[in-house]
Amino acid sequence: MLDERDAAGPGRSWAADVPDGTTPIRAAGGVVWRPADDPGPTAVGPGARRAGVLVCLVHRPRYGDWSLPKGKLEPDEHPLLAAVREVAEEADVRAVPQTRLPSVRYRSEGRPKVVDYWSMRAVADGGFQPGTEVDEVRWLDVDEAVRLVSYPHDAEVLAAFATLPAVTGTIALVRHGHAGKRGTWSGPDTGRPLDARGWAQAQALAPLVALVRPARLLSASARRCVQTLDPAAALLDLPIEVSGDLDEPRPGQQPDECALAVAARLTALAASGEQAGVCSQGKVIPAALERLSGRAGDFTTPKGGGWLLAFAGDRLLAADRL
Template sequence: MSNTIIAAGAVVWRKSESGQVEVVVIHRPKYDDWSFPKGKADIGEAVIACAHREVLEESNLETQFGPYLGNVEYETIDGPKRVYFWSAKVITAYPFTPNSEVDKLEWHSLKSAKKILTLDSDKDILSKFSKLDLDTKPFILLRHAKAITRDEWQGDDDDRPLDSLGSYQADRLVPIYEVYKLEQIHSSDAIRCFDTVNALARKLNITLEVSGKLSESAYKKDKEKAFDYCKDLIKADKSILICSHNPILPKLFNKLTKKAEVESDDEKLQPADSWVIHRNGKEIIQVDRLDAPTA
């Protein structure tokens, strides 16, 4: 299915004054259908970044992304299509202007949305969405981008920089992780970690908090130091990203999710991969894995 059209979108939601969950449904005159905001990915664009861009373009709503909802596949006149979906909470609602692509935008209860949606695949995604605990915030464990190998580097290991692919990955991480509306970014004091998330922190205009407790050298001396650093952070009602190393992150992930009823992930993170832990207070609701940007 190499010719499959890749697209992405989101179930955009808010709570009404009465506390009822409402979702956005849009009308597209070209197809005369009602659907969730979604659209085709640009060449080289990460699907989650595509979903965020399409939501903003089609609905004029700025959102904070939550748990991944899965993907659907169906046939179109242009060939097979695969669409990836996330939940997304409205942060800012800009005025909607009808246009040639989207001429109507409506807010519906879940029951009403199920009736108006045209595609059964959208209704399936709505069903998954309806089972979610929506009031979550992400706690992200990100492995640094690809660095120069130890064999190629003569200096101190903490000073080992990103290679050309790693620098590319660091730039591409910005549109991926800004969808989570991060409030804090914490990094190992190793150069390769700092340089992985520095551009993201600048784009979000937040202070990058650097700590030796997240470094490999600290881990070799005390394997509990990174966990001690993170155990209170994960309980905070904030959107947080931690950038660190293997083998720290897999052990940290296992300890942080030990009591949660979520699927485990036995695979190590490759450079610039992450686990996104969605939690509601002290409870972990879902864990998503985001792969590194590809060249």
């Protein structure tokens, strides 16, 4: 691996110097934070200000550098899963992802490398033990961390983190998986079940929903929505609460009415301070997110897709695609 100190910044384009067909190396990591007055990650609570938080840096003896914890994706691994896993492996910290941070690009082993980052709240640690990959972990305020990191692109990610408001609630919002075609189902549409493709999507969503460490799982009343959360419920040992407030419009019902109901339910969940996993429907998710964000945007959500939502109280700060 080439020394990252020769790396380009996040904005560099590789179009001119990467051979056609070169596949970038993919990696992921996080800016992991805890309140500055905490004795350790196990005592972290929501609502800390960025000015009063400590962030985690790791020292890699192989390179003699200080950097944000990160690592390569395993085959077919989702970047967000990789980011949380690598933070746990390198810093021995369990963390809840909150918002997407800028990705960085540089050359490694003669190839372009892309590293995706998320802001993460530390919730537990296992008692770090020095190893050959990482031999020291430090918790520093953001200014100290910016001065210590070995690479400009890490400093830029930290600077982006420093501008974020404090996140107090996180929700994994997903749309149900594939359930065949409505025209081929003879029963009521609310009873239409997931098909084989939909069950595969539900299985893939389960570990992503689990990343936010939800205290509750809520589903729209359609059978396919409940089934989409079944693998997550089994993984987390949580019941699924069925709520008509998350349903798409019924015949004769105004779409705006449903969008308001979904937005209100998500806001109430976030304001409670509890993390949650929620499954709703494609005809209502985009409009609800537009209302929560206060802006028009592309919130189209494919079946089996979803969003990582970060709130400050009852205000949506970020909606990042899963």
